[in-house]
Amino acid sequence: MLTRRKLIKRLSAVPLLGGLVGSALPLESALASEVAKVPARDVLKELGLRTFINAAGNYTAMTASIMPDEVLAAIQTSSQEYVMLEEVQDKVGEKIAALVHAEAAMVTAGCWSALVLGTAGVLTGMDQKKVSQLPRLEGTGMKSEVIVQKGHNTGYVHALTNTGVSIVEIETIEEAEKAINEKTAMMWFLNTASLLGKIQHAEWVALAKKHNIPTMIDIAADVPPVENLWKFNELGFDLVCISGGKAMRGPQSAGILMGKKELIAAARLSAPPRGGNIGRGMKVNKEEMIGMYVAVERFVNMDHVKERKMWDDRVAEIEGKLKTVAGVTTEMYLPPIANHVPTVKITWDNTKIKLTRKDLVENLRKGSPSIEVVPGGGDLPSIDVTVFMLKPGQDKIVVARIKEELTKALV
Numbered sequence: 001m002l003t004r005r006k007l008i009k010r011l012s013a014v015p016l017l018g019g020l021v022g023s024a025l026p027l028e029s030a031l032a033s034e035v036a037k038v039p040a041r042d043v044l045k046e047l048g049l050r051t052f053i054n055a056a057g058n059y060t061a062m063t064a065s066i067m068p069d070e071v072l073a074a075i076q077t078s079s080q081e082y083v084m085l086e087e088v089q090d091k092v093g094e095k096i097a098a099l100v101h102a103e104a105a106m107v108t109a110g111c112w113s114a115l116v117l118g119t120a121g122v123l124t125g126m127d128q129k130k131v132s133q134l135p136r137l138e139g140t141g142m143k144s145e146v147i148v149q150k151g152h153n154t155g156y157v158h159a160l161t162n163t164g165v166s167i168v169e170i171e172t173i174e175e176a177e178k179a180i181n182e183k184t185a186m187m188w189f190l191n192t193a194s195l196l197g198k199i200q201h202a203e204w205v206a207l208a209k210k211h212n213i214p215t216m217i218d219i220a221a222d223v224p225p226v227e228n229l230w231k232f233n234e235l236g237f238d239l240v241c242i243s244g245g246k247a248m249r250g251p252q253s254a255g256i257l258m259g260k261k262e263l264i265a266a267a268r269l270s271a272p273p274r275g276g277n278i279g280r281g282m283k284v285n286k287e288e289m290i291g292m293y294v295a296v297e298r299f300v301n302m303d304h305v306k307e308r309k310m311w312d313d314r315v316a317e318i319e320g321k322l323k324t325v326a327g328v329t330t331e332m333y334l335p336p337i338a339n340h341v342p343t344v345k346i347t348w349d350n351t352k353i354k355l356t357r358k359d360l361v362e363n364l365r366k367g368s369p370s371i372e373v374v375p376g377g378g379d380l381p382s383i384d385v386t387v388f389m390l391k392p393g394q395d396k397i398v399v400a401r402i403k404e405e406l407t408k409a410l411v
C-alpha cells in the first residue's frame with residue numbers, strides 16, 4: 001500500500017510538484033490544485049459533435065438544459081471526497097424538502113425514476129420482502145391497480161406499470177367511485193394533461209382521501225412558475241414527481257420525488273445503494289444529488305421577475321426584427337402548463353416566401369452556428385422559437401439567421 005510518506009517522497013521526485021510539497025500547503029490541497037491544472041480538453045470538438053444554439057426548449061434529446069456555474073462548482077467540489085451515499089441522500093433530501101415545503105424528498109434518476117420509485121414505495125411500504133417481490137404482485141398481498149383519467153393515460157404511465165401495476169382508466173367521478181376497490185393502490189394525476197381530464201386537482205385529492213388512497217402527481221416540466229414546486233404538496237398530493245434537468249437546470253439525469261415522509265422512506269428501499277429491487281439501475285451519484293440540491297436552491301431564490309423580463313426582451317427583439325419582412329407574422333404565446341415560458345410562433349405566407357417549415361428548420365440546423373428550433377403546427381408554414389435556453393446575445397444571432405433565410409426565399 002502506498003503510505004502518505006511514500007506518496008510525498010514520490011511526489012517530491014516529480015520536478016513540477018516538488019515545490020508544492022515543500023510548501024506549507026497540506027498535501028490534499030496540493031493535489032487538488034494539481035487536478036485543477038489539468039489542461040481543459042474540448043472533447044465535444046475532438047469527437048466532432050455538433051453543438052448548437054438551443055432556440056427549441058427543454059428537449060431530452062437535445063440534452064435539456066445547461067447547468068449554471070454554481071451547480072457545476074458544487075459537482076466539481078463534491079467529487080473530490082468519499083461520503084456515504086445514503087447520508088448524502090438524507091441531508092440533500094432534508095434541504096430540498098424544506099425548499100419545496102414537503103415533509104420529505106429524495107433525488108431520483110429523473111422524473112421517470114421518481115414515478116417508478118414512488119409507486120414502488122406505495123406498494124411495498126417498509127416491507128423488505130415485498131420490495132424484493134416487485135414487479136410480481138400476484139399472491140404477495142400487494143395492491144395492483146392505479147386509477148388514471150383517460151386524458152392522462154399517456155406513455156408516461158409506463159413508469160408506473162414498471163412496478164407491476166395495471167392502469168384502470170376512468171373519465172368521471174362516478175366512474176372513479178365504481179373503479180375503486182380493495183386492489184386500488186394509488187390515484188395518479190398528470191399535471192400537463194389537466195385540461196384533457198374532467199376531474200381537476202382538488203377533486204382528485206378529495207376523492208382519494210375519502211377512500212384513503214395515496215395520490216401521485218407528475219409535474220415533470222411544470223416550473224416555471226416556481227410556486228409549482230410547493231403548490232401540489234400543499235394541495236394534498238402524497239407524492240410529487242419533477243424533472244431536475246429541465247427548467248431548474250440541475251443535472252439532466254436527476255429528478256425529485258417529494259411528499260409524505262413514510263412514502264419517501266419506502267421508495268428509498270427500492271433505490272440504490274440497495275440491490276435486489278427494481279430500482280437498482282436508477283443510480284444517482286453524489287455529484288448529481290449535490291448538484292440537484294444547489295440547482296433547486298438557486299431556482300427557488302432567483303429573481304423570476306427579472307428572468308421573465310429578460311425573456312420578454314428577447315421576444316421583443318425577435319418580433320421587432322421579423323416584422324420588417326414581407327409576408328411574415330409573429331405571435332408570442334405561453335404554453336399553459338408544461339414549459340410555461342414565452343415562445344414566439346413565426347408564420348409566413350408561402351405565396352410570398354417559398355420555403356417549407358422543414359427546409360427552414362434544416363437550413364438553420366446546417367448553418368453556422370447551428371440553431372435548433374421547433375417546426376410549428378397548423379396549416380400555414382411556421383416555426384416556434386423558445387427563448388429561455390438561449391445564452392445572452394444568442395437571440396440576436398437566432399433572429400438574424402431566421403431573417404436571412406426568410407428573406408432569401410422571398411419571391
Ligand SMILES: *Cc1c(COP(=O)(O)O)cnc(C)c1O
Pocket residue numbers: 060109110111112113156192218219220221242243244245254255338
Ligand atoms: C420529461 C418528462 C418526464 C420524464 O422526466 P425525466 O426527468 O426525463 O425522467 C415525465 N413526465 C413528463 C410529463 C415529462 O415531461
